[in-house]
Amino acid sequence: MGLLIGLALILVAADLAHPRPLPTLSAGNPGSLPEPSTNPTASTVVPTAATPEPEEDETVRKPIVEKVRRAALPAAHTPARHGDTSGSYLIGQRTLVEDYCGWGWVRKEGEGWNKGRWIAIEYDPEVCPVPHAFLPRPQDDKDYLYQLYGDFAPYRAYEPQADVWVEIFLIRGFLSLGPAKDTVRRDPPHHGSAKPNRFAERGANLR
Amino acid sequence: MNRRLALALLIVLCPELSWAYDIVLISGGPALRSHERFKVNTHDRYWGNFVDSTLARVKELRKEFGPDDKITWLVFRPGYIRRGLEEKQDYLKILEERGHLHGLTPIYFDDKDQLFTLLQRNGSPEKPLIARLEYYGHSNKKCWMFDYSNRVDGGAIETQVVHVDDLENISGSSFTPDAKCVSYGCHSGEEFSQRWRMIVGRPMVGAVGKTDYSAGGLPKLSEGKGGSWAY
Numbered sequence: 001m002g003l004l005i006g007l008a009l010i011l012v013a014a015d016l017a018h019p020r021p022l023p024t025l026s027a028g029n030p031g032s033l034p035e036p037s038t039n040p041t042a043s044t045v046v047p048t049a050a051t052p053e054p055e056e057d058e059t060v061r062k063p064i065v066e067k068v069r070r071a072a073l074p075a076a077h078t079p080a081r082h083g084d085t086s087g088s089y090l091i092g093q094r095t096l097v098e099d100y101c102g103w104g105w106v107r108k109e110g111e112g113w114n115k116g117r118w119i120a121i122e123y124d125p126e127v128c129p130v131p132h133a134f135l136p137r138p139q140d141d142k143d144y145l146y147q148l149y150g151d152f153a154p155y156r157a158y159e160p161q162a163d164v165w166v167e168i169f170l171i172r173g174f175l176s177l178g179p180a181k182d183t184v185r186r187d188p189p190h191h192g193s194a195k196p197n198r199f200a201e202r203g204a205n206l207r
Numbered sequence: 208m209n210r211r212l213a214l215a216l217l218i219v220l221c222p223e224l225s226w227a228y229d230i231v232l233i234s235g236g237p238a239l240r241s242h243e244r245f246k247v248n249t250h251d252r253y254w255g256n257f258v259d260s261t262l263a264r265v266k267e268l269r270k271e272f273g274p275d276d277k278i279t280w281l282v283f284r285p286g287y288i289r290r291g292l293e294e295k296q297d298y299l300k301i302l303e304e305r306g307h308l309h310g311l312t313p314i315y316f317d318d319k320d321q322l323f324t325l326l327q328r329n330g331s332p333e334k335p336l337i338a339r340l341e342y343y344g345h346s347n348k349k350c351w352m353f354d355y356s357n358r359v360d361g362g363a364i365e366t367q368v369v370h371v372d373d374l375e376n377i378s379g380s381s382f383t384p385d386a387k388c389v390s391y392g393c394h395s396g397e398e399f400s401q402r403w404r405m406i407v408g409r410p411m412v413g414a415v416g417k418t419d420y421s422a423g424g425l426p427k428l429s430e431g432k433g434g435s436w437a438y
Contacts, residue, residue, distance in 0.1 A: 064252040101360065
């Protein structure tokens with residue numbers, strides 16, 4: 001009998017303890033969608049044919065004024081040497097790949113680019129900025145060579161277009177070697193899976 | 208037997224103990240303009256995209272929920288510090304002031320491990336179960352990226368992303384049985400939502416296509432790509 005009373009109490013308690021149902025959200029909000037189906041594939045739910053008019057209290061922003069100022073010097077005025085340039089170094093060639101995380105290729109002195117490593121650079125502005133920080137635009141030192149001083153970080157960077165991990169170089173100094181004779185004719189890791197035409201129908205896989 | 212009976216009586220007599228629940232809103236950090244300014248697909252012209260949208264949502268939630276309902280606002284701190292250094296602004300102070308206007312104090316996290324800890328719940332008054340979770344920030348179909356294009360150009364630091372492979376660190380027992388989750392990042396509905404449902408065990412609504420924060424208020428699906436919301 002005691003056992004039955006206990007079970008009954010637990011059942012009642014479980015019923016009462018169930019959290020209050022959440023209120024439904026306004027129409028068009030993803031929170032108001034119906035319960036998911038058991039189909040393992042993604043089920044498209046709400047088409048967004050028309051953009052609703054802004055509500056009365058909704059913020060509509062004014063155009064943003066850029067606050068970050070860059071240098072106005074031409075590429076030739078990049079400092080020849082900056083930061084701590086003592087100790088071992090890597091040869092780095094600035095390489096630009098649209099919509100792909102990273103700074104470019106590095107290799108050891110005397111090695112070929114076939115043994116090069118694709119890196120992202122992390123910097124402390126008070127130690128040493130990336131070389132292109134001295135230029136009007138980041139692409140102004142495309143295919144320039146540098147001696148890069150620093151170390152590889154113990155963590156990696158996530159490259160969102162190709163879903164791969166990229167090595168990070170913590171820069172503490174650089175020496176400019178001027179323009180390279182040729183571009184590095186090699187794609188960064190898994191770049192093929194991130195090329196624009198691969199996912200053209202849905203656009204770049206990021207915002 | 209006596210212990211079980213006592214527990215059942217406790218739950219019956221003090222139902223508020225197990226009724227406590229939490230609404231968790233997560234704001235990721237902005238990119239640096241020095242990385243993004245000259246890109247074709249530029250991001251985060253405005254530093255507070257993910258702050259304003261979260262607070263706009265709070266305003267909406269306040270209308271629907273009672274004044275005593277608890278909302279927890281988790282903010283990725285390093286992103287706002289670095290963006291503030293770049294633009295010579297104290298964005299943490301500004302976002303705290305904005306949160307105060309909505310009766311919210313941000314709880315900061317610096318990496319994914321801290322976020323996982325903050326999401327560990329047991330239903331006690333100190334750690335109420337999560338009834339609703341929403342994410343505002345950068346993402347792709349496999350990953351929430353709190354510091355996208357901030358410490359490194361065009362990418363995110365390993366310790367500051369939640370990849371689908373990390374989802375095992377989030378326990379379904381931290382959520383109420385009918386918890387609702389929404390990711391307002393881009394492309395989450397293409398894979399992240401499904402993996403969340405499989406691993407965490409709660410449905411998550413995510414975008415197929417991009418989301419757009421540029422107009423303020425809640426993010427909208429970008430126009431022209433045929434985007435939609437999906438589980």
